[in-house]
Amino acid sequence: MPIDLRQVAAISGFGGLYKIVKPTRTGVIVESYEENPKTMVAQARHRMSLLDEISIYTTDEEGTVPLAEVFERVHEKYGDNLPLSEKPSNEEYKEFMSEVLPTYDDDRVYVSDMKKLAAWYLILNKYVGFAAAEKEAETAEAETEKPEAKPAKKKK
Known part of the structure; x- marks a missing residue:
């Protein structure tokens, strides 16, 4: 299972990679991947590419x-x-x-x-x-392989 890159972005003009935190009205809040992460708002004027794409x-x-x-x-x-x-x-x-x-x-x-x-x-x-990505994939696989628990019947 490849690493999940859906929340990782590269922003043109800015070095490094950024984690997408949440959307705002004017753009997206991103946090840099570095020793001291910096938070900023990436607006529409910033060319942002998701690594997943x-x-x-x-x-x-x-x-x-x-x-x-x-x-x-x-x-x-x-x-x-x-x-x-x-x-x-x-x-x-x-x-x-x-x-x-x-x-x-x-x-x-x-x-x-x-x-x-x-x-x-x-x-x-x-x-x-x-x-970490491998462990998450293994956990997800283990959860899907568990048999579904049947709901208990209600007594009248």
Whole structure:
């Protein structure tokens, strides 16, 4: 079960990722994923993208792979430590991407996209956590597998 990205957003012009807290009349209240979280209102003028709606272009017949699935592949392959140096070159990013998603479309996936992918993965791994997502999925599965309790019959 891939990580749940429905409440995680990237805001154009602002670095990092943001958790959607609640809607307001003029926008959405978001909280940054960082050591000292900052709360702000993202208004209509801010270009906000939910990570759940982002996909990576591929050359296979499907054409794209959801970002959550790509993050899951990175987590399975590398865990907490990405194979990138402190200041990775463009070739390092391309090699990393081809190891994680061999069918990525190198004409439409730019190095800047790969940099965001790596940075976002590190933020999500630190503040959201893939282990927490796995536990939530297991709990949800266990709850759906429990037999339904029949209501007791009322006595007249």
